[in-house]
Amino acid sequence: MDDERSVRRVGLGMMLLFWLLFIAVGAWWFHGFLAAQRNPNAHLVDAVEGGDAPITLERSHSGHFMATGRINGEPVEFLLDTGATYVAVPATLAERLGLEASGSAWFNTANGRVRGELTTLDEVSLGGFSASDVRGSISPGMEGDVALMGMSFLNRFDIEIRNSRMVLRPAESP
Incomplete structure (x- = not known):
């Protein structure tokens, strides 16, 4: 039972880490996109x-x-x-x-x-x-x-x- 709970916590932690990284990369890309729109040169x-x-x-x-x-x-x-x-x-x-x-x-x-x-x-x-x-x-x-x-x-x-x-x-x- 404890093994199952710790595996579940690790899985949730990995999923949370994935989504945080996904959002951070998306925000970084979007910031660059907006900067290129403002000053394409x-x-x-x-x-x-x-x-x-x-x-x-x-x-x-x-x-x-x-x-x-x-x-x-x-x-x-x-x-x-x-x-x-x-x-x-x-x-x-x-x-x-x-x-x-x-x-x-x-x-x-x-x-x-x-x-x-x-x-x-x-x-x-x-x-x-x-x-x-x-x-x-x-x-x-x-x-x-x-x-x-x-x-x-x-x-x-x-x-x-x-x-x-x-x-x-x-x-x-x-």
Whole structure:
């Protein structure tokens, strides 16, 4: 009788362990699935510099072009914004990256006129392309850790948007 009870307990324990592992693996997979939906271009952060191959970005599930690149060597998630003049960095992210303000300015945004700080980013990179001394802004009104990749970096590319893809090709020098 005791042997039967201990076998039953071991069986229940194994079944419980199986279901816990099954749920944990499912949650891990689903988290990765959601992350890929939010930023389908996260792999660009590991791209090797050099070459003239175009960068092809997939539109995120929310309809934006998101990509992971680097500012001063640190990984940063970007929302590509051809309507932004500068690479705009939220104040909390700027603090974490150690960015220093070089002056203040007023900016016209979708949310109205706001005051922010100007800065120079030593290096910005995306998909194997990098640029030095990129003009940026530190925007105290922006929340989160997503920076706007504006034209101070994107002006180095010919930009083509078709359907759900954005293709960035290095601009030819005049």
